[in-house]
Amino acid sequence: MSLALNKEELSQYLAQVFPQVHQDFVVEDLTEDTITMRLVVEDRHLRPGGTVSGPSMFALADVCVYSMVLARKGRQSLAVTTNSSMDFLRKPEGGTDLIAHCRLLKLGRSLAVGDVLMYSDGAEAPCARASMTYSLPPEGSAAAAFG
Amino acid sequence: MSLALNKEELSQYLAQVFPQVHQDFVVEDLTEDTITMRLVVEDRHLRPGGTVSGPSMFALADVCVYSMVLARKGRQSLAVTTNSSMDFLRKPEGGTDLIAHCRLLKLGRSLAVGDVLMYSDGAEAPCARASMTYSLPPEGSAAAAFG
Amino acid sequence: MSLALNKEELSQYLAQVFPQVHQDFVVEDLTEDTITMRLVVEDRHLRPGGTVSGPSMFALADVCVYSMVLARKGRQSLAVTTNSSMDFLRKPEGGTDLIAHCRLLKLGRSLAVGDVLMYSDGAEAPCARASMTYSLPPEGSAAAAFG
Amino acid sequence: MSLALNKEELSQYLAQVFPQVHQDFVVEDLTEDTITMRLVVEDRHLRPGGTVSGPSMFALADVCVYSMVLARKGRQSLAVTTNSSMDFLRKPEGGTDLIAHCRLLKLGRSLAVGDVLMYSDGAEAPCARASMTYSLPPEGSAAAAFG
Numbered sequence: 001m002s003l004a005l006n007k008e009e010l011s012q013y014l015a016q017v018f019p020q021v022h023q024d025f026v027v028e029d030l031t032e033d034t035i036t037m038r039l040v041v042e043d044r045h046l047r048p049g050g051t052v053s054g055p056s057m058f059a060l061a062d063v064c065v066y067s068m069v070l071a072r073k074g075r076q077s078l079a080v081t082t083n084s085s086m087d088f089l090r091k092p093e094g095g096t097d098l099i100a101h102c103r104l105l106k107l108g109r110s111l112a113v114g115d116v117l118m119y120s121d122g123a124e125a126p127c128a129r130a131s132m133t134y135s136l137p138p139e140g141s142a143a144a145a146f147g
Numbered sequence: 148m149s150l151a152l153n154k155e156e157l158s159q160y161l162a163q164v165f166p167q168v169h170q171d172f173v174v175e176d177l178t179e180d181t182i183t184m185r186l187v188v189e190d191r192h193l194r195p196g197g198t199v200s201g202p203s204m205f206a207l208a209d210v211c212v213y214s215m216v217l218a219r220k221g222r223q224s225l226a227v228t229t230n231s232s233m234d235f236l237r238k239p240e241g242g243t244d245l246i247a248h249c250r251l252l253k254l255g256r257s258l259a260v261g262d263v264l265m266y267s268d269g270a271e272a273p274c275a276r277a278s279m280t281y282s283l284p285p286e287g288s289a290a291a292a293f294g
Numbered sequence: 295m296s297l298a299l300n301k302e303e304l305s306q307y308l309a310q311v312f313p314q315v316h317q318d319f320v321v322e323d324l325t326e327d328t329i330t331m332r333l334v335v336e337d338r339h340l341r342p343g344g345t346v347s348g349p350s351m352f353a354l355a356d357v358c359v360y361s362m363v364l365a366r367k368g369r370q371s372l373a374v375t376t377n378s379s380m381d382f383l384r385k386p387e388g389g390t391d392l393i394a395h396c397r398l399l400k401l402g403r404s405l406a407v408g409d410v411l412m413y414s415d416g417a418e419a420p421c422a423r424a425s426m427t428y429s430l431p432p433e434g435s436a437a438a439a440f441g
Numbered sequence: 442m443s444l445a446l447n448k449e450e451l452s453q454y455l456a457q458v459f460p461q462v463h464q465d466f467v468v469e470d471l472t473e474d475t476i477t478m479r480l481v482v483e484d485r486h487l488r489p490g491g492t493v494s495g496p497s498m499f500a501l502a503d504v505c506v507y508s509m510v511l512a513r514k515g516r517q518s519l520a521v522t523t524n525s526s527m528d529f530l531r532k533p534e535g536g537t538d539l540i541a542h543c544r545l546l547k548l549g550r551s552l553a554v555g556d557v558l559m560y561s562d563g564a565e566a567p568c569a570r571a572s573m574t575y576s577l578p579p580e581g582s583a584a585a586a587f588g
Contacts, residue, residue: 311489348499348525378495
């Protein structure tokens, strides 16, 4: 087990492939099987009432596990989300960034699975839990993914 | 079982409470336990490669089941997403609206559950499946929801 | 799309590979993308209070989708459960069989997904919803599956 | 936050309410928001091929989170499973006990959520991940639960 991309290489690659949104997501920490990522909360992430929206939390979980897979498999790797499950536990605070802690639970030949706990920055109790599964098409395949 | 809001009343209420995004979501059909909703796909719903993004599909499922609960319980009802699970089955087509068919599986005293199949408009095979659970705080409560 | 095994062939094959439990599960109906299966409820499926246990409902969903995959792919096919999500909607009746209606949502190269609604026999409202994902190892592979 | 039942009291209560199966499940460790539980694997937990069956893993996750809720809320508390999601990551070893580590993520007024990682005893990598949601009917209510 070792990283194909370190924290700086991963951040640069995310900026390159997600030019529209990469500023929303900041890699805070990266190890061989964990990643910590910050969602820089802006008005567009909020819903009426001022809390972070569900789709924004979904996006954070998805980017988090995807980035972990990239960091291990390298730039050219394909990975397509096939399953997600989320529990929304507490209302996140509106004007506060979200911090996501992800563990890579499996990096197999054809599937990767990670889980994520999210916190309003500084909070002790998590506001959401997520797990995401990715299908990893064979290298060199032109396969349309999605298994 | 009967509807508290008909299709027109529901559409008007969604426009009022979601002024930023209501034009994305169009109620196509409504019965006592099903709703069909269209996501009018714009550039902001796409990700690199041109397919509809995961967060946009999450948003469609969430709005769909939430709207079904509103249609049954009425304007003032509170409902907070507590759980979601999604299977991403096929790549949706980029320049094509998504059509979501939702069934209300349960509308209990404190929980509501709906499931959703999504299709690229005109496609025979679904591109995603979702189920969403909502917590329904007691009426008149100022409870912060989330169970 | 066509069936590799018809209803009788599928029932015989299940009896052969699951000698201990096949009598619990009866294939009631089979089409190219749906299957209906009955759990013959016995005391061992119940928990204190007399309702059908969660593990028994999980087993019914799992057997149901697995059988649908077998019916399409044939006897020698490998398929390993990689993900399940379930919503428990209503208390099933204790002394009553469960009827599960399954739709095959995807049968891809490497993944299959089905969803299931379960009813106490004769009831109008479902007692549970499930979706199950299977990893399909390449044919002829000795792969230990699980992706 | 404090425990209503300590490890010994919880074990005794489980033996009393689950006389048929309590010997399968051993509480190994208990803190205010975590529990570790062992599934003593017997032939009846196995499926063809010799690995621990999916329903047995479901049962372990369910008992684990349920026990954690009991330990916090006390003997008379009602709690009904409303949602589960599971990822099956690796084949568990057949003749080996399963060890489940559960975290209580939320214990609210009406909902409790826990997540679980399971390992074949002695293994470094988890064989399954689960999260379970429980509906907690109001105390003193005769409500049939299930929200």
